[in-house]
Amino acid sequence: MSVPVSQMWAVASYVMKQKLTGRKRYPLVLMLEPLFRCNLACAGCGKIQYPAQILRKHLTVEQCLAAVDECGAPVVSIPGGEPLMYPDIGRLVETLVARRKYVYLCTNAILLKEKLEAGLFTPSKYFSFSVHLDGLRAEHDEAVCRNGVYVQAVEGIKEALRRGFRVTTNSTLFDGVSPLRMREFFDEMMDLGVEGMMISPGYSYSKAPDQEHFLRTQRAHDLFSAILSNPNRRWRFNQSPLFLQFLMGKQDFECTPWGNPTYNVFGWQRPCYLLQEGYAASFTELLETTRWENYGRRSGNEKCRDCMVHCGYEPTAVNHTFASWRGFRDTVHATVTGRF
Amino acid sequence: MSLEAVVDKAFDYRGNVTVVKTDGSETVGYLFNRNRDVPVPFVQMFDVNGAGPYTISYLEIRTIRFTGRDTAAGQSYAAWLRAKEAAKGALHAEKDSGRTPPRDA
Numbered sequence: 001m002s003v004p005v006s007q008m009w010a011v012a013s014y015v016m017k018q019k020l021t022g023r024k025r026y027p028l029v030l031m032l033e034p035l036f037r038c039n040l041a042c043a044g045c046g047k048i049q050y051p052a053q054i055l056r057k058h059l060t061v062e063q064c065l066a067a068v069d070e071c072g073a074p075v076v077s078i079p080g081g082e083p084l085m086y087p088d089i090g091r092l093v094e095t096l097v098a099r100r101k102y103v104y105l106c107t108n109a110i111l112l113k114e115k116l117e118a119g120l121f122t123p124s125k126y127f128s129f130s131v132h133l134d135g136l137r138a139e140h141d142e143a144v145c146r147n148g149v150y151v152q153a154v155e156g157i158k159e160a161l162r163r164g165f166r167v168t169t170n171s172t173l174f175d176g177v178s179p180l181r182m183r184e185f186f187d188e189m190m191d192l193g194v195e196g197m198m199i200s201p202g203y204s205y206s207k208a209p210d211q212e213h214f215l216r217t218q219r220a221h222d223l224f225s226a227i228l229s230n231p232n233r234r235w236r237f238n239q240s241p242l243f244l245q246f247l248m249g250k251q252d253f254e255c256t257p258w259g260n261p262t263y264n265v266f267g268w269q270r271p272c273y274l275l276q277e278g279y280a281a282s283f284t285e286l287l288e289t290t291r292w293e294n295y296g297r298r299s300g301n302e303k304c305r306d307c308m309v310h311c312g313y314e315p316t317a318v319n320h321t322f323a324s325w326r327g328f329r330d331t332v333h334a335t336v337t338g339r340f
Numbered sequence: 341m342s343l344e345a346v347v348d349k350a351f352d353y354r355g356n357v358t359v360v361k362t363d364g365s366e367t368v369g370y371l372f373n374r375n376r377d378v379p380v381p382f383v384q385m386f387d388v389n390g391a392g393p394y395t396i397s398y399l400e401i402r403t404i405r406f407t408g409r410d411t412a413a414g415q416s417y418a419a420w421l422r423a424k425e426a427a428k429g430a431l432h433a434e435k436d437s438g439r440t441p442p443r444d445a
Contacts, residue, residue: 043417043420046412049411051354051388051408051411053370053386053389054372054390056390145420209412209418210417266393279384289377
């Protein structure tokens with residue numbers, strides 16, 4: 001695993017503290033969406049389809065910080081929209097880092113080189129660019145519906161690494177992905193020198209333009225087993241090994257929808273990062289008034305049936321690590337051996 | 341269709357709507373939230389200029405009209421698919437023209 005020890009310790013001590021205080025529901029990663037505007041319109045994305053006045057809106061830095069404080073999660077992920085289009089992204093990241101939050105800026109990296117050259121960011125162990133890459137050049141450009149984006153992203157990654165930044169990648173996998181090509185992609189990312197990779201099946205957003213290529217559960221297990229069996233020892237993943245085992249069908253987890261709560265211009269999204277069933281005015285209201293029993297695979301909710309996305313199941317995997325000796329042993333074993 | 345059903349449809353719609361109130365006034369904008377699980381059910385929306393959020397109780401709503409373009413209709417994706425097909429077609433045409441000797445050769 002490639003997560004730095006300090007980050008692992010911060011998350012582990014946070015989880016232990018929640019358990020010791022008997023807190024039943026707690027967040028691990030705040031998904032902070034300062035804007036919905038994006039410079040891409042990807043086939044599998046259901047996040048950006050809004051009227052112009054909504055796309056023009058963005059949170060203020062103060063609103064973002066208030067949400068971070070209210071939520072209290074040790075990790076803040078900044079997706080969007082494209083966060084590099086957020087006018088105050090430099091100040092937001094700087095302030096979060098000063099508060100010792102581990103920040104992942106999720107970007108398509110089209111603007112990354114330009115922003116780095118403008119001196120917008122400073123390297124820190126608390127700050128990582130998480131670059132969206134859904135595969136090698138042909139596959140990625142296809143996924144984002146624009147030629148040339150893969151090359152731009154790789155240029156951005158190289159520049160960020162050259163300047164001493166932490167860089168990870170995040171890849172969303174859809175039906176039809178070639179396991180062999182994904183393995184080649186992992187090799188290429190390791191050659192580039194990224195710190196680690198994150199992978200997840202895509203969610204079947206009802207508003208996504210392409211409705212044909214979302215993975216169903218068994219196909220997802222087959223695909224991730226084909227990709228991750230006999231992993232190259234060089235591969236490093238910036239996520240829980242138990243989550244990777246879950247993707248392969250080796251772990252039976254239930255969703256933790258409150259694990260990665262989402263805050264954006266509409267408020268606290270109910271119930272999770274993927275489903276939009278309403279908004280709460282405060283994080284407390286979200287936790288206390290959402291009917292959590294209606295979500296997750298065992299709930300029978302059709303919208304959750306085939307979902308295996310990291311925002312719901314990675315918190316479960318992390319919790320599993322600290323919930324029993326077996327979970328802890330499994331995590332340590334996979335981390336040490338590099339096998340899932 | 342009941343008011344609750346119309347509100348649900350408007351909530352799911354990714355375009356601007358016009359909320360017609362019982363007093364005859366209208367608010368045009370994006371309806372992003374609705375909550376029926378409270379003593380006074382309400383919707384929330386940003387108007388066409390992005391101002392708001394405005395909270396309107398169900399009791400104040402006469403009906404909702406779907407007056408804006410549905411931004412989830414997938415135009416950009418359709419355009420990408422069309423461009424890909426056109427590029428493929430052009431490639432095939434190029435190959436075909438390379439294989440076929442000119443008539444007067």
